[in-house]
Amino acid sequence: MSPGDTPAVARRKVRLAIKDARSAKGDTQTQVAEAMEWSLSKVMRIESGEVTISKNDLRPLLAYLGVKDRKVVEELLEATAAARQRKQWWDDKRYQGALLTQATRQLISFEAEASSIRSFAPTTFPGWLQTERYARAILEGYAYEIAEDVIEARMSIRMERQKMLRGREPRPALHALVDESILLREVGGVEVLREQLAAISAAIEDGLVVVRIHPSSRPMPPFGHFDLLNLAGEADGHAVLYRESGLYDEIVDDAVRIARHREGWDRTWDGALDEKNSARRIAAAAASAGAYPAGSDLRTE
Incomplete structure (x- = not known):
């Protein structure tokens, strides 16, 4: 080793x-x-x-x-x-099965040691950026499939992951590529969305994360939600790929698929709004949350 x-x-x-x-x-x-x-x-x-x-x-x-x-x-x-x-807290047997999938346990172990994390978020903000109320609203959407105690456990786990990421020294380089539609999607209601957008604006100002917005004027990339994590000590360009859809998630080891996701992420990142304009867009969306009907154009001049 x-x-x-x-x-x-x-x-x-x-x-x-x-x-x-x-x-x-x-x-x-x-x-x-x-x-x-x-x-x-x-x-x-x-x-x-x-x-x-x-x-x-x-x-x-x-x-x-x-x-x-x-x-x-x-x-x-x-x-x-x-x-x-x-052994870490996520290795505990109580987090196996429905409470914490094997792929999520692996993801958390990689998050604990990653030098960089790149996320593509087409429908909701990445889990490591979500406020507690925003995360709860998402998880409660699956109440017909998972029990209340499972929702509470997953909420606790998600908040613990955020605390771990933000408290790490050195902190990993965090990059979030989000679709513009997320800025309008009232997950949990207007107040929850406003709080979420304000929290991301604060994280950007504090230098915790770099965010770019994929504008609605561009075609949607052919990917669902995924994270690319580079591990400390490994060669540049080698990454772990984590993908999720609803309650299903997986860690992907296939080098070809990992390379395709990284190429797609880089291409979409380069075509997105730059960091300055993305930060302005998020701050403006936080200030005006609920003021625009669905389908409104939030683009600034």
């Missing part, structure tokens, strides 16, 4: 090395499970990052997969030890 690697980086390094070695060997996860006399679910959970593999399991697995370079093996053994060293 490299000296700068953190637990999340170490865990990711091990699981990707296993996945790459299996692909190079041409085995399926089922074939690996049969050869190692493990359950298929164990192999799947190791490769997805849901569990961290032990040294005793890693050694024979690497041998089976043909990873024999002594230096590489030792680095991966050190990495798996580092990945198991520290």
Whole structure:
């Protein structure tokens, strides 16, 4: 493991090395499970990052997969030890299942150690920018699918994530690319929207986040909500991709899809309003929340 690697980086390094070695060997996860006399679910959970593999399991697995370079093996053994060293609040069993999906647990671990986060938000502001009332209004929209105690737990988790991000030293570089329509969408009502917009204006002024607005005059990019997180200690340009839609979310490891999302984000970011005009637009929208009917043009001259 490299000296700068953190637990999340170490865990990711091990699981990707296993996945790459299996692909190079041409085995399926089922074939690996049969050869190692493990359950298929164990192999799947190791490769997805849901569990961290032990040294005793890693050694024979690497041998089976043909990873024999002594230096590489030792680095991966050190990495798996580092990945198991520290438990965080999101690793608690009470946050498994409906309260906190596996993908969200992974996202939080990456947020805790990311050097930069880039979010694309087409329908609502990113979770790490949401006020408590705005977040609650979103979660309560799923009351027909999830219980009240689950909503309360997810609210608590979302606020804890924000506190963690804002309290980190050094703080990660935060960039939010939001669609213009969000400035008019009265999630939770006019007062909640006004409060949310004012909070984002304050965050911009305090230098906590850089925001650009994708204007409604431009075509909508072919993406849903996603986050790209670069991890500290990793090469520039390598990112973790997190995607969500409603109550469904996932961590994407596929390099091609990650590259496409980054290219799409960069292209849309470059075509968006610049930071100064975006900040003006948000401040103006906060001052006039509820004064414009749906479909109004908020563009300033």
